[in-house]
Amino acid sequence: MRSFFKRNIRRTLFGIFGATLVVGSLSACGHRGDRWGADVSPEQYAQRRDKMVDRAASKLDLNDEQKKLLAVVGDKLFEQRKALMGQGTDPRAEIKSLVASPKFDAAKAQALINDKTAALQSKSPEVVAALAAFYDSLNPTQQQKVRDFMEGRHGWFHRG
Template sequence: MKPWIRRSLIGLAGATIALGGLTACGHRMHHGGWGADATPEQAAQWRGKVVERIAGKLDLNAEQKAKLTVLGDKLHAQRLAVRGATDPRAEVQSLIAGRQFDRAKAQALVQQKADAVKSGSPEVIAALGDFYDSLDAAQQQKVRDFIERRRGWGRG
């Protein structure tokens, strides 16, 4: 198999997994502001609750809390940009709707998602860096301990 074909297939498989994950995540938020069907007010209220919870656990001051709020807003904007304006499940289903897998549409979809990540990442990284750098040594250690206990951000 030619290397470019193998890379394309691996990329497509990765994109399919990522899109499946995004599709699954889109259905989690029906109870509190994280789903695609949440209003901007519900999403903001949910992010506010998360900020309050983190602020309480890390004993954040007002400046740190403001930086955490900015980080939450940037992450939310990045998530919306990656998700796009259409339903991720419908996008994936449209790839297999015909007799053959729509390779061109899949590649365009992957490129769209990659472009969204690439364009929004600098802002997210800057906001995360600003927040983390504003923490004192004890607060930073709490964050590291939390991540170690959870083995990453997304596991429960």
């Protein structure tokens, strides 16, 4: 029994990680409802992105070039999100279909995980490159503000 676990622990951990990733991403996508649903139009997204860029620009004192780079980051994240959503507009329906019958549809679950993993792998290099270009364009003071935000020291978007 012990050798079974030694041989298959890596496969099991990857399977658990993959399932967690898929369920988490699908529930996160489905949680926002109509606000950021799969049916958001490019125009609606552009308006929201511009609002977020302006808000971040005011906190970081970004110049026009940096604003453009931040907008590219937003666009790449939106593309990756669309790829993760896939063809369906209801991610919860995909999960519900796995448990709709008396037996769990393991093949369909694995195919779903493979699709989501492939979407992440194909779009992630673009997202990372966009993030790197934006971050590298910041001066040291701006970079420190980003690090402070990441540490939770300053509530950029916190009201109060």
